[in-house]
Amino acid sequence: MRIEYNKELKMIKDEILLMSTVTEKMLSDSVLALNSKDIELAKTVIERDDLVDAKEIELQLIVSQVIATQGPVATDLRRLASTYKIITNLERIADLAVNICQRVIEISEEIYMKPLIDIPLECELTEKLLKLSIQAFIDEDISRLREVVELEDRIDTINETIHHDCMSYMMEDPKNIHQGTVFCLIGSDLERMGDHATNIFETVFYIVTGNYIDFNDLDEAMINQTVEKLNAEN
Amino acid sequence: MDKKIKFDAKNLDLFYGDFQALKSINLNIYEKEVTAFIGPSGCGKSTFLRCLNRMNDLIESVRINGEILFDGQDINGDIDVINLRTRVGMVFQKPNPFPMSIYENIAYGPKCQGLKDKTKLDTIVQESLTKAALWEEVKNRLNKSALGLSGGQQQRLCIARTIAMQPEVILMDEPTSALDPIATAKIEDLMFKLKKDYTIIIVTHSMQQAGRISDKTAFFLMGEVVEFNETPLIFTNPADKRTEDYITGRFG
Numbered sequence: 001m002r003i004e005y006n007k008e009l010k011m012i013k014d015e016i017l018l019m020s021t022v023t024e025k026m027l028s029d030s031v032l033a034l035n036s037k038d039i040e041l042a043k044t045v046i047e048r049d050d051l052v053d054a055k056e057i058e059l060q061l062i063v064s065q066v067i068a069t070q071g072p073v074a075t076d077l078r079r080l081a082s083t084y085k086i087i088t089n090l091e092r093i094a095d096l097a098v099n100i101c102q103r104v105i106e107i108s109e110e111i112y113m114k115p116l117i118d119i120p121l122e123c124e125l126t127e128k129l130l131k132l133s134i135q136a137f138i139d140e141d142i143s144r145l146r147e148v149v150e151l152e153d154r155i156d157t158i159n160e161t162i163h164h165d166c167m168s169y170m171m172e173d174p175k176n177i178h179q180g181t182v183f184c185l186i187g188s189d190l191e192r193m194g195d196h197a198t199n200i201f202e203t204v205f206y207i208v209t210g211n212y213i214d215f216n217d218l219d220e221a222m223i224n225q226t227v228e229k230l231n232a233e234n
Numbered sequence: 235m236d237k238k239i240k241f242d243a244k245n246l247d248l249f250y251g252d253f254q255a256l257k258s259i260n261l262n263i264y265e266k267e268v269t270a271f272i273g274p275s276g277c278g279k280s281t282f283l284r285c286l287n288r289m290n291d292l293i294e295s296v297r298i299n300g301e302i303l304f305d306g307q308d309i310n311g312d313i314d315v316i317n318l319r320t321r322v323g324m325v326f327q328k329p330n331p332f333p334m335s336i337y338e339n340i341a342y343g344p345k346c347q348g349l350k351d352k353t354k355l356d357t358i359v360q361e362s363l364t365k366a367a368l369w370e371e372v373k374n375r376l377n378k379s380a381l382g383l384s385g386g387q388q389q390r391l392c393i394a395r396t397i398a399m400q401p402e403v404i405l406m407d408e409p410t411s412a413l414d415p416i417a418t419a420k421i422e423d424l425m426f427k428l429k430k431d432y433t434i435i436i437v438t439h440s441m442q443q444a445g446r447i448s449d450k451t452a453f454f455l456m457g458e459v460v461e462f463n464e465t466p467l468i469f470t471n472p473a474d475k476r477t478e479d480y481i482t483g484r485f486g
Contacts, residue, residue: 002482002483002484005483071441071442072482073441073445073469073470073481073482074469074470074471074472074477074478074481074482075478075482076482077469077470078470078471210470210471
């Protein structure tokens, strides 16, 4: 039944997967460029942002057309309306990767005041969170809810550590202030990316259950309760 | 504030001879709301609609078990059916004006009830046509034949004719399926206005129409009510997979 419609829905999903693949790579490349002071790589990340922006606009148009012509309801409606949120979050992640690369270019001539440990770790966790959220969207499976909440918490903690460490370096020597500020901003950019990835998972939660929850409000008991409920339904 | 229950169907079964068309229907229809019945052809939604003013009495082989309470009174018990049908009016799929003037179409019901006062009849005709959003279009040709009206106007005339009897409930069986989108939009706008004064129950094959106009929706399937809930919930997050499959067009 509704073969063309199903094809359109699948095509939209495929396009989002493509958009997220590009975004994920921008995220990891931005921190790679930071680590290796690779200006050329940073520039390619900045260039790739145009692709993501174009894909966002293209998907907005396609989804609007499908909503207008197919009159989606129920899960289809939640799926399509959520697409707008998912692509907006992906586009914001790509923008933040661009921010990082601009900062990389800014400090590429400098000798780093400390070896980079926490920023690559924060990047790794953010990338993991994004992959997990996109996989949840593709599979429409929210069983990894707990991991999402834990990853977001860990990212927040690492970001705080980065700020704390940089603050110490900056207090130690005012010459570190510029670079310390840049590292803090990069830490915050990654933390924001994590928030956007969590937003995507929250949106998937809505697609699957029809309910919105703010993951910041989730405590251990609520997570247990939600996971138990999901297991019972499956 | 909780709305008053207008109709309360309890374990209602209906048989056409040996064939069971309705199976243990339990449904509350609330006052001054629009309730939509949806479901595939032959699912029992029109049959149930016709139970509400005992139109099924006209079919000989029909047998009914269970109760339908109308303002608390069982309509299948010892009641005046003519009075029931006055209180529960009906509008059909195809506009069916009488082959007489516009004025006479509206005045016919009240006249049958013995009203002869011309002034009162004039008032009823004007008020009914106004409520049915038709007065402005026909006020200068009240004595012309109703058959000269367009399909959409004829359907609004039929609604006006129902209103003239001062019903409490208006049943509508696919009232816009024979109309173009503009006439449909007019009828839908009209339903919004009418629900302030009347309880409206509509059978429709258009999911979008049910979504646009109704407060509550009941999904019928093979003689059963699969799901009954607030319309926005039915169309964003139905509880039953069969409802989801039907409204998303993946049924079959």
